[in-house]
Amino acid sequence: MAGSWPETGPLSSGGKADSTAIPDLVERESNSDWAKRYGFPKKGGYSLSYWLRGVQNDPLFNHRTTAELPASADIVIIGSGMTGTLAAKHCLATWPDKRVIVLEAREFCSGATGRNAGHCKPDQWRGFREYERLFGTEQALKILQNEQQTWSDVVKYVRENDVDCDLWVGDTLDVPVTSQAAHVAKDSFERYKAAGGNVDHIKVTHNPREASKISRIKDAKACYAWPASTLYPWKLAAHVMRENISKGVNLQTHTTVTKVKSSSQRSKRWTVVCDRGEIDCLQVIHATNAYSSALEPSLRGVIKPIPHICNQSILPVGFDGASALQNSYGVLLADGALITINHRGTVNDANLFGGSGPGQGEFLKWVEEHPETCADDGLKSFPSVTKAVQKFTESQFSGWKNSSTDPKELYEDSWSGIIGLSADGVPWVGELPGLPGQWICAGHHGHGMARIFTAAPALVKLMNGTPWAETQIPDVFQMTPSRVKGLKQLVETGRIPSRL
Numbered sequence: 001m002a003g004s005w006p007e008t009g010p011l012s013s014g015g016k017a018d019s020t021a022i023p024d025l026v027e028r029e030s031n032s033d034w035a036k037r038y039g040f041p042k043k044g045g046y047s048l049s050y051w052l053r054g055v056q057n058d059p060l061f062n063h064r065t066t067a068e069l070p071a072s073a074d075i076v077i078i079g080s081g082m083t084g085t086l087a088a089k090h091c092l093a094t095w096p097d098k099r100v101i102v103l104e105a106r107e108f109c110s111g112a113t114g115r116n117a118g119h120c121k122p123d124q125w126r127g128f129r130e131y132e133r134l135f136g137t138e139q140a141l142k143i144l145q146n147e148q149q150t151w152s153d154v155v156k157y158v159r160e161n162d163v164d165c166d167l168w169v170g171d172t173l174d175v176p177v178t179s180q181a182a183h184v185a186k187d188s189f190e191r192y193k194a195a196g197g198n199v200d201h202i203k204v205t206h207n208p209r210e211a212s213k214i215s216r217i218k219d220a221k222a223c224y225a226w227p228a229s230t231l232y233p234w235k236l237a238a239h240v241m242r243e244n245i246s247k248g249v250n251l252q253t254h255t256t257v258t259k260v261k262s263s264s265q266r267s268k269r270w271t272v273v274c275d276r277g278e279i280d281c282l283q284v285i286h287a288t289n290a291y292s293s294a295l296e297p298s299l300r301g302v303i304k305p306i307p308h309i310c311n312q313s314i315l316p317v318g319f320d321g322a323s324a325l326q327n328s329y330g331v332l333l334a335d336g337a338l339i340t341i342n343h344r345g346t347v348n349d350a351n352l353f354g355g356s357g358p359g360q361g362e363f364l365k366w367v368e369e370h371p372e373t374c375a376d377d378g379l380k381s382f383p384s385v386t387k388a389v390q391k392f393t394e395s396q397f398s399g400w401k402n403s404s405t406d407p408k409e410l411y412e413d414s415w416s417g418i419i420g421l422s423a424d425g426v427p428w429v430g431e432l433p434g435l436p437g438q439w440i441c442a443g444h445h446g447h448g449m450a451r452i453f454t455a456a457p458a459l460v461k462l463m464n465g466t467p468w469a470e471t472q473i474p475d476v477f478q479m480t481p482s483r484v485k486g487l488k489q490l491v492e493t494g495r496i497p498s499r500l
């Protein structure tokens, strides 16, 4: 298959899992492989992320608002990550009297939102080249504008509501460390600028010495700096969910939805079948991201699960206190590979590494040979991934290797999460074709923190009859029958480019 990683953006040769740097790969999947790939959230045996470990004693973790599963509701939201939680918030704001239930297969927010690398980093130029190739100039500009809007909405919400989620706002640095990566970055930046994209807030140097001084990265060829954030994603989602519950939302954790079927009792209603009973409702929101295609088979081929590993490193002696890293990073390597660094700026208790780094290729190859692991977030400590992080930090940050901290302590900790790859690299927002009353906001392609804060409210607007144009999110995010059909044809003929 094609795989690669995300951290943020789109990109042909961009990765993600909050990034943007992945090679254009041709995806060839046989139908027989598909069944193995699409799984429900794993029950038991999953890894615990840095974030989840920090909140295991929070009562929200295993919350059930009522002991029994209600038999009916107006709206059932499947999934309690950032999408489901925000969708519930906006449903309540739109229809304060409607009965809203959020169902979660495991602990509250224990999917990708509780396992990511903690970057809310709006792509402000890096993905432009690839988005323009795929969707044209206007949409490419809109996608990047949407990311800026999303980031600004997140920061505004956190500040206005005094959310305790370790929000850091500062300069994120994109640092190409090879000539090829520097060339691709410069090309994308220049194209974005020429197309009228706003670059006023981006500081750029193409002087390697200066770039190295700013970034502390030895082989830096250039440095792009612009405002972005890191935060504690679970705590942000928890703040929103607590408010939801106080306003009447019923959250049911440890409740897996196995099927959504037409109601046998009443027309134009749905029955949500769970492992704890059934709920009759008028509308359903699929906020299931990487697991969307397991529950709704018509999405197979357009939203795919793929595991991704993050590494946590404690701060090496010499990179602590005032000498700790001061920025978050996207390190741009050859052939679109990317390492992201979240330096946990407000607390400085760890450095988190994600992205589509050099070790991910071997990991993805292994996943390809074991398609049944596509939805398995029990994976961790994959040697090539950890080694790549170690090699990068030791060779590029002067003094890291000679730190007196034992390397075993530095690199041992890692976890996995499942990314919802979208066949064309951008999310799916809207009503499911042929299933009136069933809605989706998913396929965030490893970059949801820079998308969901605008995509989830947009979905609720659509449910309320607002025309697409007024949602103000990019047109190419829209769930339409023709988008599904076109991409499925490409998948079936083995010609779909993977964009992770």
Ligand SMILES: Cc1cc2nc3c(=O)[nH]c(=O)nc-3n(C[C@H](O)[C@H](O)[C@H](O)COP(=O)(O)OP(=O)(O)OC[C@H]3O[C@@H](n4cnc5c(N)ncnc54)[C@H](O)[C@@H]3O)c2cc1C
Residues within 6 Å of the ligand: 007, 008, 017, 018, 040, 041, 078, 079, 080, 081, 082, 083, 084, 103, 104, 105, 106, 108, 109, 110, 111, 112, 113, 114, 115, 116, 117, 118, 119, 120, 121, 255, 256, 257, 258, 287, 288, 289, 290, 291, 292, 295, 308, 309, 310, 354, 416, 417, 418, 419, 441, 442, 444, 445, 446, 447, 448, 449, 450, 452
């Ligand atoms: C390791 C990793 C690192 C990442 N790093 C970043 C980053 O730094 N920045 C960034 O922007 N993005 C990053 N991402 C992507 C980002 O985390 C996601 O895009 C975002 O969290 C998706 O949110 P969501 O609510 O749509 O999905 P999720 O958070 O996955 O929530 C979906 C929920 O639905 C539940 N569910 C699924 N199926 C069912 C069912 N049948 N019944 C009941 N419940 C169900 C799941 O258990 C899950 O809790 C990363 C992702 C991973 C995996």
